[in-house]
Amino acid sequence: MTSEPHDSGDVVELPAASNAVDIALDELEMVYAFIYARVGNRADAEDLTQQVAMKAIPRLRQGAPASAIRGYLFATARSVLGGFWSTRLGLSESELHEDLLMAMPTGGYSQESADRAALILAALSDNYRRVLELRFLHGYSLKEVAAEMRSTVGAVKVMQLRALRAAAKVRLDA
Amino acid sequence: MPETPENRVERIVSGLLRGRRLKLRGGDAEARDAIIMAARLAAARQGPQRMNPGFRQRLADELEAAPRQGWLTRRAALVAGVGALAGAIGGGLAVRGLQAERPSTAGRVIKPINGQWMDVGALADFPPGGARLVKAGSVGAFVYRSGDQVSAVSSMCSDLPCELWWDGSRSLLACPCHNRTFTPQGSSTGGQYPLPPLDIVEVRVTSEGRVEVLGV
Numbered sequence: 001m002t003s004e005p006h007d008s009g010d011v012v013e014l015p016a017a018s019n020a021v022d023i024a025l026d027e028l029e030m031v032y033a034f035i036y037a038r039v040g041n042r043a044d045a046e047d048l049t050q051q052v053a054m055k056a057i058p059r060l061r062q063g064a065p066a067s068a069i070r071g072y073l074f075a076t077a078r079s080v081l082g083g084f085w086s087t088r089l090g091l092s093e094s095e096l097h098e099d100l101l102m103a104m105p106t107g108g109y110s111q112e113s114a115d116r117a118a119l120i121l122a123a124l125s126d127n128y129r130r131v132l133e134l135r136f137l138h139g140y141s142l143k144e145v146a147a148e149m150r151s152t153v154g155a156v157k158v159m160q161l162r163a164l165r166a167a168a169k170v171r172l173d174a
Numbered sequence: 175m176p177e178t179p180e181n182r183v184e185r186i187v188s189g190l191l192r193g194r195r196l197k198l199r200g201g202d203a204e205a206r207d208a209i210i211m212a213a214r215l216a217a218a219r220q221g222p223q224r225m226n227p228g229f230r231q232r233l234a235d236e237l238e239a240a241p242r243q244g245w246l247t248r249r250a251a252l253v254a255g256v257g258a259l260a261g262a263i264g265g266g267l268a269v270r271g272l273q274a275e276r277p278s279t280a281g282r283v284i285k286p287i288n289g290q291w292m293d294v295g296a297l298a299d300f301p302p303g304g305a306r307l308v309k310a311g312s313v314g315a316f317v318y319r320s321g322d323q324v325s326a327v328s329s330m331c332s333d334l335p336c337e338l339w340w341d342g343s344r345s346l347l348a349c350p351c352h353n354r355t356f357t358p359q360g361s362s363t364g365g366q367y368p369l370p371p372l373d374i375v376e377v378r379v380t381s382e383g384r385v386e387v388l389g390v
Contacts, residue, residue: 021237028233029225036223040216043195046229053233088198089206117218120211136215139191142184157180164183164208167215 027070028053031077038081048084052076116172123170128163135160177201183208190216235332239281239370281360281371284313284328286390289376297383300324305340305347305358310389315375316340316347317385318358324385326377327360332370347372 031052036045056076117136121129127149134140134148146156177185183205189197190212202209217223225233294308300319307329308317314329314337327347329337336351346355346363355363360372376388 021234024237025225025230025234029230032225033222036220037217038210038214039196040190040213040220041193041195042223042226045223046226049225049229050233050236053237057237085206085210088196089203089209114218114221117215132215135187136191136212136219139219142188154180157184160187161180161183161205161208164211164215168207168211 024053024057027073030070031073034074034077035081039084044084048077048080051080055080119172120167120170124163124166127159128166131156131159132163132167179205179208183212187212187216191219235370239332281327281332281373283374283376284388285376286313286388289388289390291378291386292389294385294387297322297324297379297385300385303345304342307337307340308385308387310375310387313375313387313389315377315387316358317377317387322379324377324379325359326375326387327356327358328373328375330372332356332360332362332372338372 028049032045032049035048035052036042039045039048052073056073121132124132130149131145134145135142140148142153142156142160145151145160146153149156151159182202186196186198186202186205186209189195196209196213198209290311292310294310294317295306297319300306300317302319302321305316305318308315308326315326316329316338317324317326331338331349331351331354333349333352333354336349338347338349338356341348341355344355346357348355354369356369356372357363360374362369362371378386380386
């Protein structure tokens with residue numbers, strides 16, 4: 001007939017738990033950056049990071065070193081990203097191998113994404129590199145790109161598609 | 175007329191460059207290599223990203239709330255060191271099996287320092303199947319009665335600092351500040367994403383049939 005108070009013997013006070021949450025959040029910041037670098041927008045990155053947090057946390061084990069925690073979170077992030085792309089585009093994990101096997105950050109906020117993009121662009125022909133630089137790095141509209149390249153909007157659209165496909169074929173050494 | 179590959183990719187690229195979510199349609203898979211590369215280049219333009227403060231807070235709330243049924247043993251915290259998160263989870267796993275039944279979505283238990291059991295009325299005053307707002311000093315709670323059992327949750331929304339109200343027609347606690355609701359046990363319902371559960375308030379029924387809430 002009564003609802004007894006819960007035994008608090010195994011639960012630490014809020015400050016310690018909050019500290020644990022802060023540690024988890026710091027790791028998840030890197031997971032977020034990792035995911036954002038692959039989906040390119042905040043809304044999807046937030047959804048996927050939340051999925052990683054919810055999936056990974058119940059499976060972490062007591063006493064694991066920080067490196068193992070990070071490893072597990074990033075393994076989960078890769079799995080969640082694989083699911084994201086396979087659901088939306090029907091891609092298998094093997095087709096995403098390069099994207100998913102990229103090294104996980106070892107700390108801080110790396111320029112990995114920008115560096116890789118620069119390397120990929122550098123491997124393209126001049127026209128392809130130019131159209132992607134103007135569009136993605138400088139934020140030009142199609143019309144502005146067409147004016148800059150003395151071309152038409154239709155031709156730039158086709159070139160953009162071909163340039164993206166060429167960029168996707170560029171293989172960088174890990 | 176079917177969308178051409180270049181138009182398909184342009185639609186996605188322009189959405190990405192406006193910061194929009196990737197909205198993909200059937201048939202977009204034919205341009206998947208270009209789409210994945212477009213997402214990557216769009217991200218590169220932004221540089222390394224940090225979580226939005228609101229999102230980080232939401233995640234923090236969920237992390238605080240989720241394993242509260244055994245969030246962290248003190249020993250685990252000491253042993254795990256930097257791996258306190260793992261300690262937290264391990265502690266949760268270790269404790270879970272020992273605790274009485276409690277929904278996995280349960281919120282934190284409010285344990286006021288120097289808390290006292292405060293009389294909030296006779297059990298008979300609490301309608302079965304309903305929740306009633308009570309005050310135990312500084313602790314506001316909705317006491318829910320199911321048969322002779324009572325449970326209680328904080329009267330404050332877990333998302334916004336607003337006092338909830340009991341919507342008897344739906345048997346839900348509703349937040350007046352936004353369109354969100356909670357079950358009498360404190361789990362959030364509906365919405366695009368779950369809110370943290372409401373905090374649990376300690377409540378008991380005495381042998382004299384009086385309802386008491388742990389307040390301060």
